[in-house]
Amino acid sequence: MSVFTSKDYPDYTDDGKYKVIGTRPIRHDGVDKVTGAAMYGGDVRLPGLLFGKVLRSPHPHAKILSIDTSEALKLDGVRAVATADDLVDVVDKLSNIGETTVNVREIAKNSLASDKVLYTGHAVAAVCATNPHIAEEALDLIKVEYEVLQPVIDVRKAMADDAPLLDENRTTRELGEDSGKKSNIASHNQHAMGDLDEGFAAADVVVEREFDTATIHQGYIEPHNCTVWWKKDGTVTVWVSTQGPFEIRSQVAEVLDLPVSKVKVMPCEIGGGFGGKFPTYMEPAAAIMSHKTGQPVKMLMSRTEVFQATGPAPGSYMKVKMGVKNDGTITAAHAYMAYEAGAYPGSAVGAGAACILAPYNIANVTIDAYDVVVNKPKSSAYRAPGAPNAAFASESVIDELAEKIGMDPMALRLKNACHEGTRRADGTIFGKIGCIETFQAAKDSDHYKSNLEGANRGRGVAGGFWFNGGGMSSAAISVNDNGTINLNEGSVDIGGSRASMAMIVAETLGLTADDINPSIPDTSSIGFTGGTGGSRVTYATGHACYNAAEDVKAEMCKRAARQLEVEEGQIEYQDGRFVCTSDASKTLTVKEVAASQGSTGGPITGKGSVNAGGAGNAFAVHVVDVEVDPETGKVEILRFTAVQDVGKAIHPSYVEGQIQGGAVQGIGWALSEGYFYGEDGSMANPTFLDYRMPTCFDVPTIETILVEVPNPASPHGIRGVGEVPLVPPMAAIANAIHNAVGSRMGELPMSPDKIIAALQDAQLSEAAG
Amino acid sequence: MSKIHVQTTINEEATEFLCEPRESLLEVLRETLGFTGTKEGCNDGNCGACSVTLDGVLIDSCLMLAVEAEGKSISTVEGLANPEGLHPIQQAFLEHAALQCGICTPGFLVASKALLDHNPEPSEHEIRHWLAGNLCRCTGYDKIVRAVLEAAQTVRASA
Numbered sequence: 031m032s033v034f035t036s037k038d039y040p041d042y043t044d045d046g047k048y049k050v051i052g053t054r055p056i057r058h059d060g061v062d063k064v065t066g067a068a069m070y071g072g073d074v075r076l077p078g079l080l081f082g083k084v085l086r087s088p089h090p091h092a093k094i095l096s097i098d099t100s101e102a103l104k105l106d107g108v109r110a111v112a113t114a115d116d117l118v119d120v121v122d123k124l125s126n127i128g129e130t131t132v133n134v135r136e137i138a139k140n141s142l143a144s145d146k147v148l149y150t151g152h153a154v155a156a157v158c159a160t161n162p163h164i165a166e167e168a169l170d171l172i173k174v175e176y177e178v179l180q181p182v183i184d185v186r187k188a189m190a191d192d193a194p195l196l197d198e199n200r201t202t203r204e205l206g207e208d209s210g211k212k213s214n215i216a217s218h219n220q221h222a223m224g225d226l227d228e229g230f231a232a233a234d235v236v237v238e239r240e241f242d243t244a245t246i247h248q249g250y251i252e253p254h255n256c257t258v259w260w261k262k263d264g265t266v267t268v269w270v271s272t273q274g275p276f277e278i279r280s281q282v283a284e285v286l287d288l289p290v291s292k293v294k295v296m297p298c299e300i301g302g303g304f305g306g307k308f309p310t311y312m313e314p315a316a317a318i319m320s321h322k323t324g325q326p327v328k329m330l331m332s333r334t335e336v337f338q339a340t341g342p343a344p345g346s347y348m349k350v351k352m353g354v355k356n357d358g359t360i361t362a363a364h365a366y367m368a369y370e371a372g373a374y375p376g377s378a379v380g381a382g383a384a385c386i387l388a389p390y391n392i393a394n395v396t397i398d399a400y401d402v403v404v405n406k407p408k409s410s411a412y413r414a415p416g417a418p419n420a421a422f423a424s425e426s427v428i429d430e431l432a433e434k435i436g437m438d439p440m441a442l443r444l445k446n447a448c449h450e451g452t453r454r455a456d457g458t459i460f461g462k463i464g465c466i467e468t469f470q471a472a473k474d475s476d477h478y479k480s481n482l483e484g485a486n487r488g489r490g491v492a493g494g495f496w497f498n499g500g501g502m503s504s505a506a507i508s509v510n511d512n513g514t515i516n517l518n519e520g521s522v523d524i525g526g527s528r529a530s531m532a533m534i535v536a537e538t539l540g541l542t543a544d545d546i547n548p549s550i551p552d553t554s555s556i557g558f559t560g561g562t563g564g565s566r567v568t569y570a571t572g573h574a575c576y577n578a579a580e581d582v583k584a585e586m587c588k589r590a591a592r593q594l595e596v597e598e599g600q601i602e603y604q605d606g607r608f609v610c611t612s613d614a615s616k617t618l619t620v621k622e623v624a625a626s627q628g629s630t631g632g633p634i635t636g637k638g639s640v641n642a643g644g645a646g647n648a649f650a651v652h653v654v655d656v657e658v659d660p661e662t663g664k665v666e667i668l669r670f671t672a673v674q675d676v677g678k679a680i681h682p683s684y685v686e687g688q689i690q691g692g693a694v695q696g697i698g699w700a701l702s703e704g705y706f707y708g709e710d711g712s713m714a715n716p717t718f719l720d721y722r723m724p725t726c727f728d729v730p731t732i733e734t735i736l737v738e739v740p741n742p743a744s745p746h747g748i749r750g751v752g753e754v755p756l757v758p759p760m761a762a763i764a765n766a767i768h769n770a771v772g773s774r775m776g777e778l779p780m781s782p783d784k785i786i787a788a789l790q791d792a793q794l795s796e797a798a799g
Numbered sequence: 800m801s802k803i804h805v806q807t808t809i810n811e812e813a814t815e816f817l818c819e820p821r822e823s824l825l826e827v828l829r830e831t832l833g834f835t836g837t838k839e840g841c842n843d844g845n846c847g848a849c850s851v852t853l854d855g856v857l858i859d860s861c862l863m864l865a866v867e868a869e870g871k872s873i874s875t876v877e878g879l880a881n882p883e884g885l886h887p888i889q890q891a892f893l894e895h896a897a898l899q900c901g902i903c904t905p906g907f908l909v910a911s912k913a914l915l916d917h918n919p920e921p922s923e924h925e926i927r928h929w930l931a932g933n934l935c936r937c938t939g940y941d942k943i944v945r946a947v948l949e950a951a952q953t954v955r956a957s958a
Binding site: 054056057059060061063064065066067068069070072073075163248249250251252253299300301302303304330332333524525526681683684686687688689690691692693694695717718719723725726727728729731732 | 819821822829833834835836837838839840841842843845846848875876877879880885889892893894895896898899900901902903904905908926927928930931932933934935936937938939940941942943944
């Protein structure tokens with residue numbers, strides 16, 4: 031039996047250029063997280079704590095006629111209730127919450143419904159009591175009268191002219207202009223370049239296919255939580271597991287009509303987010319009840335509430351048409367994309383439309399994107415939001431083009447791969463990217479070169495693109511007198527980023543990762559830092575940490591000069607030491623400079639602040655082998671290799687981990703995950719028993735190949751890595767299934783029933799000749 | 800609601816508590832006794848984040864009423880390490896970067912310990928089968944499985 035040890039994991043130190051970057055130290059928060067000591071949002075305990083619960087709508091679409099909370103308030107132990115009547119009337123205003131932009135008025139309506147409920151699970155009222163069981167009992171005593179309306183839960187039905195309207199006042203924004211037409215279609219946008227007719231006319235083969243994808247959930251294991259204490263001095267403190275403490279601060283302040291300076295968000299450890307832990311859900315209700323009682327109020331969602339009221343990533347309908355010449359030149363592409371925004375506008379269709387054909391250099395492209403409201407929870411970002419749906423469609427069609435012209439699918443992609451200078455359909459010109467390098471590495475991989483034999487087995491490949499983010503981040507350093515470093519940085523650590531931040535600082539100052547003590551303080555104790563999302567943390571906050579370390583280094587040069595009694599300009603930093611340029615025998619280590627800081631000018635501190643542009647785009651290529659059981663329709667993943675341009679792997683283990691985790695989420699999206707809706711328009715499977723996420727028994731080792739094409743805007747070449755691994759898997763698996771059994775799969779999830787149906791269809795059409 | 804007195808052993812220490820009959824073991828561990836290392840992910844026995852052992856048997860503490868703990872011996876993640884240091888499984892999880900967000904980690908550690916207690920030399924297949932009751936959404940499981948393989952070797956070597 032082979033046993034892997036950490037020694038088997040290779041370093042990425044660029045042949046010794048780096049001493050810390052590219053190695054695999056143990057993460058700083060690791061011991062707390064393996065001993066149970068780490069404090070997540072659900073672990074918060076405070077004096078006088080009350081427990082809140084939310085009453086949620088049993089109807090997917092209804093008018094609220096009345097809410098009577100009087101009986102609930104009479105129950106022993108109940109302290110307060112909250113309804114939309116307690117919220118100030120918030121006006122329409124757009125607020126950036128990490129990876130998506132939302133309307134503050136809709137955040138308020140989503141946290142406590144006023145006139146209408148728009149999905150099963152929509153919050154209607156909240157109660158707090160001395161223990162959670164009493165709060166739950168009190169929910170049963172709240173009387174709500176509804177006028178039940180016809181729901182619409184399918185994107186195509188919602189787009190129909192005679193569809194029930196979620197909002198009678200909503201009109202479609204058609205290519206940026208108000209069309210005046212009442213509709214569930216919130217917006218239609220378009221990217222276009224070249225001449226589509228000309229492009230299709232030049233093609234030898236044209237393929238057009240339709241695709242449907244189910245609503246799915248981010249599936250973080252930790253349910254949403256918050257604890258809010260509105261104190262007598264008018265300040266509001268929020269403990270919460272969130273990806274974006276500053277985004278929560280702004281949402282809470284906006285909804286409660288408070289200045290941000292009155293709101294402090296304490297970021298707790300976070301049990302997964304994947305884009306879904308940016309929005310506020312229960313914070314406004316908890317704040318109102320804390321205001322009424324003067325006591326802190328803690329609220330935790332159940333798993334069913336998480337499924338019914340948070341997350342989901344949009345279900346979608348797409349139609350993709352592409353043309354190719356026999357030599358493999360893709361001449362034209364048209365994508366029609368309609369995404370379910372959920373109850374309020376703002377699905378990720380915009381990002382999906384910018385990503386859908388991005389890996390390829392195609393002259394004639396039109397992309398139509400529709401954002402459509404339906405009676406489902408307000409959709410939220412999920413790992414490369416919008417791009418995975420899109421790639422399922424486009425990468426499936428590309429695979430069919432390759433098949434029809436008899437070309438290797440990787441070769442077709444390589445032939446059309448984008449490169450520096452290629453113009454995307456959304457108008458962006460690519461900077462330095464590693465698309466070709468990534469496809470080439472996949473083509474050269476052991477996996478792709480291996481033979482796959484056996485009945486009902488097949489191999490599929492697919493590519494994927496994600497922008498990656500930059501933006502504002504802050505870091506602050508203080509130097510301890512023993513030469514260790516306290517590093518404060520603003521990015522919530524969702525998967526090991528403290529370690530990467532510490533490694534960047536250690537590398538810069540010639541220290542070890544262990545010498546750095548990284549912390550993520552509250553929003554009153556660190557400069558603004560955009561949330562942990564958009565694959566931005568290691569790039570943008572890493573840059574802020576680097577700047578803070580350089581700031582310390584510059585200060586230490588001055589201090590070393592004083593300590594060595596030489597001119598300030600005569601000290602240079604060389605490899606962990608401060609060296610006098612005129613007398614090389616005069617040197618001090620970082621630790622020696624730190625030890626004397628009191629006598630050379632006081633505490634040594636440094637700061638880093640960036641608004642990082644120039645995020646390096648990410649490309650991923652996945653190769654997957656499957657075996658389809660024609661009796662049961664079960665698809666087994668035999669082998670899976672994920673290749674990705676990571677720019678520069680700071681901590682390779684966590685880079686690999688991001689890729690492996692994203693790929694396995696993709697396997698779930700491909701094969702087993704999806705919201706099922708009954709006739710009543712309610713989600714029928716809101717538990718982990720019935721919403722099937724992959725277990726370790728369902729998946730093999732995800733093999734990773736890290737390609738490093740440095741991002742020129744980063745001091746270390748860093749690109750984001752977290753999101754793009756979720757883009758290719760669904761198409762790669764669909765293409766593998768086709769390769770195995772000859773059926774093109776147009777619907778996600780490709781669950782056993784759909785596989786069986788596809789095989790039966792194939793048999794029928796074969797019999798029909 | 801009147802409370803019931805329960806005497807039990809938690810991490811080898813005699814422990815007594817009062818609880819309502821409707822409270823789960825998970826709730827009492829976390830809210831009454833402060834063992835917040837045991838996590839709630841679903842509260843219906845499908846994610847394994849609340850895994851503990853009861854007289855050596857791996858269970859989901861959300862599925863058991865606290866009153867049923869009378870006379871039983873419970874082990875939680877807080878009981879894995881000892882004053883000399885981390886348990887080899889904890890150490891292996893750190894070295895293999897077998898956690899990202901860490902919320903499922905206590906459950907995986909307790910479940911892995913229970914596996915090695917009755918099967919000191921599990922194959923990769925056996926590990927994946929045993930741990931299928933624990934969901935992790937971050938890691939894709941590979942590094943967890945490798946960590947358990949290595950921990951098994953370490954435990955055997957020190958036995």
